[in-house]
Amino acid sequence: MENKRLEALSENWLVEATIDDIQEKLTNNEITSKELVLMYLNRIALFDKSGVSINSILEVNPDVLHIASALDAERNTNGIRGPLHGIPVLIKDNIDTHDKMHTSAGSLALANSVASKDSHVAKVLRDAGAIILGKTNMTEWANYMTIGMPSGYSSRGGQVLNPYGPGTFDVGGSSAGSGASIAANLATIAVGTETSGSILSPASQNSLVGIKPTVGLVSRTGIIPIAHSQDTAGPMARTVKDAAILLTVLSSTDEQDPITLTNRELATIDFTQFLDKHSLKGAHIGIARDVYFDYLSDEKREVMDRAVEKLQELGANVIDDVIIPSTKAEWTYDVLNYEFKADLNAYLQTLDSSIPIRSLKDVIEFNNNNEDQTLKYGQQLLIESEETSGTLAEADYLRSLEQDIYLSTDQGIDYTLEKHQLDAIVFPNNFGAGIPAKAGYPSITVPAGYTSEGEPVGITFTSRAYSEPKLLKLAYAFEQATKHRKPPVLKDHSN
Secondary structure: OOOHHHHHHHHOOOOOOOHHHHHHHHHOOOOOHHHHHHHHHHHHHHHHOOOOOOOOEEEEOOOHHHHHHHHHHHHHHHOOOOOOOOOEEEEEOOEOOOOOOOOOOOOOOOOOOOOOOOOHHHHHHHHOOOEEEEEEOOOHHHHOOOOOOOOOEEOOOEEOOOOOOOOOOOOOOOOHHHHHHHHOOOOOEEEEEEOOOOOHHHHHHOOOEEEEOOOOOEOOOOEOOOOOOOOEEEEEEOOHHHHHHHHHHHEOOOOOOHHHHHOOOOOOOOHHHHOOOOOOOOOEEEEOOOOOHHHOOHHHHHHHHHHHHHHHHOOOEEEOOOOOHHHHOOOOOHHHHHHHHHHHHHHHOOOOOOOOOOOHHHHHHHHHHOHHHHOOOOOHHHHHHHOOOOOOOOHHHHHHHHHHHHHHOOOOHHHHHHHHOOOEEEEEOOOOOHHHHHHOOOEEEEEEEEOOOOOEEEEEEEOOOOOHHHHHHHHHHHHHHHOOOOOOOOOOOOO
16 A cells, blocks of 8 residues: 555554454544545455455445545544444345445346345445445355355356465355455455355354344345345354444344344344353253264364363353254255245346346346356256246145244254253354254354364354344353454465
């Protein structure tokens, strides 16, 4: 950077700076939000678009410096709106913003689509004074396009790399860009979305805190969908407290998304009030080893075993190797297959008339007509979903929906929590994401350590609907006692 003061701050203080750290400097007039944005843009230039080329940022907001300047002026005149005032946030490319950026879900079919209005998520962020810095790259169509597509790949944005091991470690998906960018300190916080593992996976792979909220805690209005039964947006951050601050803003009711009307008690709660570093003492924690630990290498299993030992040291009553009855059930993705067509068609009908893509069928035809650019890995799931009626009236769908709910609750999370009188169930990384996803239940993942090669491993806590306060307590206590997270070593090779 030409500004050596900002360059020094960017290379030292900004790395791993929390929301509280930033607000302290903003309050003391040591920096401005405009300068903060300039420092993040410099890091994007050095590490995302040259150097190690993480490729996590799909688009930068053209008005970002002007927005930051306006929020600086407001701070000086009226004070701050809250903890996110003047804080840069990145959001996933499937979340609508009514500005000069596009919303495409990583697809070339929607590369020119500009939303006619903000998503509810974008609205509450702007209302809180957050600066939407840009859109993050993602696994195309939130990884509901085909079988075998690498996590973090999209035809519009290319491949996102894991900053801890570019080209070596899986970056996780589908919120890959949100994960990699925050791990690399390219913004303060980010918003991802999850249907089944799409926040938890990149969070655990990038040594982050990721919260997959209860379906209903955060509005889905204006988010390109996969399936309304499971979709939700959620925070991705470097600390539990930053994730809790972001969750406080995101949690709200929205008349346009009826499930949020079940979110009465938590819609106006400050989630940071639940951050107690002693919360694991006396907590009852079940460890879901059967099947889920089998996915781990020997070294990653050792990391998780040490994490379980730490839970015990911190006073938790650990019930090891709890069995979830439905773990080995014959699960299907039928609900996603049927709901994707209906939900995506409904979203595409809201696009500006200048966008010719109005249905899933149009997406498939666009890809066929541009296959050299769009079909590197095919579109098997898009085709399978298009073969459904789109009415959600098929017997197979209705049976699968009821089965998913029953197996994930009565024979899943609820059964296991009640049988062992547990506060939460622990899974490794995102490997247990499917059951709470089908139940619409929350999970939070926290860094648990690293392999000898430096690949991150996450520990994930899961419980009942709207148990975010409890999960935040447990995650915060583990984080504060271990403080495993360390930033990736990034090198600028652009000079």
